[in-house]
Amino acid sequence: MPVPFIMPKFDMDQEKATIISWEKHEGDTVRMDETVLTVETDKVSMEVPCPADGVLAGIKYQNGDTVPVTTVIAYVLKPGETVADLPRDKIPASAPKPEVAPPPLAEVSAAAVASVAATPVAVRMAKEEGVDLAKVQASGNRITREDVEHYLVEKVKPAGRVAVAATPAARRVARERDIPLEAVAGSGPRGRVQAADVAAFQSPHQPIFVSGDARPADVVPLIGIRQRIAERMQSSFQELPHIALTIEVDVTELEAARRRLNELAMKQSHGKVSMTALLVKITAWALKRNPYVNSSLVGDQIHLWRDVNIGIATALDEGLIVPVIRQANEKSIRQIVDALDNLTSRARDGKLTLADVQQGTFTISNLGMFGIRQFRAIINPPESAILAVGTMIRKPVVINERDEVAVRPSMTLTLSADHRVIDGVVAARFLNDLMLAIETPETLLY
Amino acid sequence: MPEMTYLEAIRQALWDEMKRDERVFLIGEDIGRYGGAFGLTHGMLDEFGPERVRETPISEPTIVGAALGAALVGMRPVAEMMFMDFTLLTLDQLGNQAAKVRFMFGGKATAPMVIRMPGGSGTGAAAQHSQSLESLLMHIPGLKVVNPSTPYDAKGLMLSSIRDPNPVCFIEHKLLYKTKGEVPEGDYTVPIGVSEVKRQGRDLTIVANNVMVVRTLKVAEKLAGEGIEVEVIDPRTMRPMDTETIIESVCKTGRLLVIHEACQTGGWAGEVIAAITGSRAFDYLDAPARRLAGKDIPIPYNRALERAAVPQEEDIEREIRAIASGQY
Incomplete structure (x- = not known):
């Protein structure tokens, strides 16, 4: 019926x-x-x-x-x-x-x-308890007595009074020092925050220097994006055991490929293909081959993300922002170029939405344009790794087994990885994949 | 200062007070020629005579009832229960009558009496001669409950107890009778309702009574060598209890462990922990408040089982280590 x-x-x-x-x-x-x-x-x-x-x-x-x-x-x-x-x-x-x-x-x-489809017992219970069955969620195809009981329990269940397990003493110290307990890592049983944890906590809100230093200075309050960067970088560097591995790659072939792609783009009056766009494409490919580098440690579970969402660290006047190219592994170079252009122009105009900067699974930070040869970046949590790209320089390198030297464009890639999730060998394999694809771009076609 | 045993200290208090105050007399089973089951009243019959060292038939209700009658007409009786366990026979005289008279007669009648009661296990005396019933007595308003852990406190508290206008249950621990300590000559009192910090420490507050004070202090000395500094508080008086000292201590250490030989369920450790968590010390607790108590069983006759039924030094040490290493 x-x-x-x-x-x-x-x-x-x-x-x-x-x-x-x-x-x-x-x-x-x-x-x-x-x-x-x-x-x-x-x-x-x-x-x-x-x-x-x-x-x-x-x-x-x-x-x-x-x-x-x-x-x-x-x-x-x-x-x-x-x-x-x-x-x-x-x-x-x-x-x-x-x-x-x-x-x-x-x-x-x-x-x-x-x-409403319900068992007779559920109907009777609902009447007795004054429950509107329309509000009761059925676990099967009919509302059962258990469903009504569950509804009653959920209805009266108070929201948790405390969000963080902490001893009374820890709560008092946090209160006195105006430290948010959520930010404190607990060392007690089951992660309970104890007084010593709070006492040892360096709040990012608290200046490291004591106030009252009378030397003349322009004082900038730590607020907004700056404050968020401070908090995230500090907690990442304190809580994630970072390892960093560097590889040097020969960019001759990739540069050649880029030139050819740009000739193509010019003919079709598309935007220029940047080195960043190519790196996003190659990195997405390498991340698919090395799932642990594209993961997050959540509680006691490692989430190996199916999507590859690559964030590009972008400098703004107010600070750093990391717009995300979603599903980069599914996109063509052309689509990545367009996505990048779109994101960077909106970032400069301050028109990025929350969705543009969320759900990244990996970040690329490129300081090449400033002549930086090599650097180590801090992981952008909850991601597990970040790639720091150095500047491209032309330098003499040995190019074959006969020890012949030639001048070649070369750059360094440094991967910072969360060692809890990523073993050194895994990080090394990922960098080797990057090197392979950069030095032999047709690998991506293979 | 002369050294004497816990037992001698109590005897000296009784002796001195009987000399000082004619109203004081002793009443109990076998306390005369035999000197009491533990020899505590040895020699007192000869000194004070049968009028003031009164022997009774084997009837604890009679002992406490007679003591109460004497107290009501102005005497200062000190009654002896041969074993604390037998106090259960006297709950009407003690709990329904002695504890109530001062209130029911609007203070016009008082019951200034002391009931001495040797309690505790460790002597192979089995289930009916080994109990620790202080929690049960603490529950009755109108009774005061004291239990000294040292000879010094025993003498001072006995003098305070005899001079107190209320019925006082004076709990002695059988294993403490032969322990020695310095006891001043002459008259001094330890006030009822004042606890004492027996050892200072910064890491953990332990509240323990009678023989558990002795055991805890030994363990505390051992652990001090490893950098664990335990503060040991002896309430001395179980009721009225001086919780302020415990609150102060917990505010300092942030941790609380209560140790008693009495069975855990309904034991006074719960009372102390409730008093602490309900006080300003709550905001200083940095770990769950814990208790280490006797097992909820009648004390076994078998020596190994008797030992296992109540906290021993190794149990106390294990519990302190667990707390100090943040296991709870």
Whole structure:
């Protein structure tokens, strides 16, 4: 039998509601709990969830209609059912006549519970406990007694009073020194924060130098993006055991490839292909081959991310920002160039959204344009590694087994890795993959 | 200062006070010619005569009832329970009558009496002669409960107890009778309701009574060599208890362990911990407050099991190490 879809009762004293809009339409496939329509009472507007999986059919009321609560407004057809299975009823397919009196309260609740798939015990319990079954989540295809009990428990369960396990003494010290307990790493059993942990904590909010130093200085408050950078860098460097490995790569072939790609881009009047774009492409390829480098340590689990989202450290006047190229491994060089152009121009205009800087899985930091030969970067948590790219210089190198020397463009790549997750060999393999793809770019075609 | 045993210190207090105050007399089983089950009243019959060292039939209710009657008419009786366990026979005389009279007669009648009770295990005396019932007595308003751990405290507290206008349960531990310590000659008192820090330390506050004080101090000395500094507080009086000293100490150390021989369930360690967590010391607790108590069983006769039933030095050491190394 098709599942009747009633106008739900949200409030104790609510008698009717007005349909604002149907989000789903006659014949649409609907899923349980999915929003099907929005209604408005004299107090609020509410989204009405679907009572079952199936196909929406027999819609009786339209946008703007005001309907008494518990009235059947539509049906959900279950697999194998058709419109022919809909019960014939006497309610006209228009707004109810004003003289239709709302049914007595007892019938209302009976009708309300009957319209939701529930076991008889669950229906009785719901009545006794005054629970609106429409609000109860079914664990199976019907609401059971356990579901009602679960609902009752969840309803009364207070939100946790404390977010961080800490001893009373630790809480007092944190209070006295204005240190956020969430920022303190606990050394006690099960990570409980103890007084000594708080005492040893160097709050990023607290200047390392004592206040009252009277030497003339321009004082910049540590706020906003600067404060966030300070906190993240400090916690990353303190909590993540960093290892750093450096490799030197010959860029001759990659530069040649870049020239050819740019000739192509010019012909099609596309933007120029930057070295960064090529590095993003190559890095994404190498990350796919070395999943641990593209991971996060979350609690006691290592999440090897399926997506490769590469952040590009970008300097702004206010500080550093890391816009993210999502699913870089799925993108062509052309798409990466466009994404980079888009992100950097929006970053300069201060128009990046939160989504642009979130969910990175790896970061590239390039200081080559400043002539930096080589440097070590601090990992951008919760990522596990970061690649620091040095400047390209032309220098004499031995190019073959006969010890012949030639001048070649070369640069250094330094990987900082969280040693808890990434072994030295894993980091080395990743760098070797990068070297292979940079020195032999057609590897990516292979 | 002369050295004497815990037992001698109590005897000296009784002796001196009987000399000083004619109203003081002793009453109990076998306390005359035999000198009491532990010899504590040895020689007192000859000195003070049968009027003031009164022997009774084997009836503890009679002893406490008679003592209460005498106290009500102005005497200062010191009654002896041969073993603390037998106090259970006297709960009506003690708990329903002696503890209540001062309140029920609006202070017009008082019961200035002392009931001495040797408690504790460790002598192979089995379940009916080895109990530690201080928690049970502490629960009855109107009774004071004292339990000294040193000869000095024993003499000073006995004099305070006899002079107190309320019924005082004076708990002696059998294993302490032969322990020695310095005891001043003459009259001095240790006030009821004042605890004492027996050892200073910065890492952990331990509250322990009677023989557990002795054991804890030994362990504390050993661990001090390893840099674990334990503060040991002897409440001396179980009721009224001087919690302020414990609060002060916990504010300093941030950790609390309560040790008693009495069974854990319903034991006074819970009372101390509740007093601490409910006080300003709460904000100084840097680890869960813990207790180490006797097992919830009748004391076994078997020596090995008897030993295992109550905290020993090795148990105390293990617990302190666990707390000091942050295991809880």
